[in-house]
Amino acid sequence: MTIAKQMDFRSNLKKYFDMAFSGEPVIIPRKENRNVVILSEKEYKAMEKARNNEAYLKMLEESERQLREGKVIEKTMEELLAMEDE
Numbered sequence: 502m503t504i505a506k507q508m509d510f511r512s513n514l515k516k517y518f519d520m521a522f523s524g525e526p527v528i529i530p531r532k533e534n535r536n537v538v539i540l541s542e543k544e545y546k547a548m549e550k551a552r553n554n555e556a557y558l559k560m561l562e563e564s565e566r567q568l569r570e571g572k573v574i575e576k577t578m579e580e581l582l583a584m585e586d587e
Contacts, residue, residue, distance in 0.1 A: 504528045 503517070503525055510517055510529050517527045517539060527539040540548075567573065576584075 502526050502528060504530065507531070 503520055505513075505517055505527055507529055510527070521527050521539045521544075522541045524541065524544065526544070529537045529539070531537060
């Protein structure tokens, strides 16, 4: 991980973009701790995928808990087909 001052970052955009693209995140400190991190799109997509997978797994765990506790609704095929027409 690299930390770059704002002025240096502005002067050397290509250098820091190339670093991020090669997998090294670049942090640009800002006032009031409003820092910015530059990542490659590949890194960003990997983080998004992990976050989405985590949310999906939590949803599955909740569904499994509800099933174990008997919190289910049973419908016949006829009832489901009737709901389709509504």
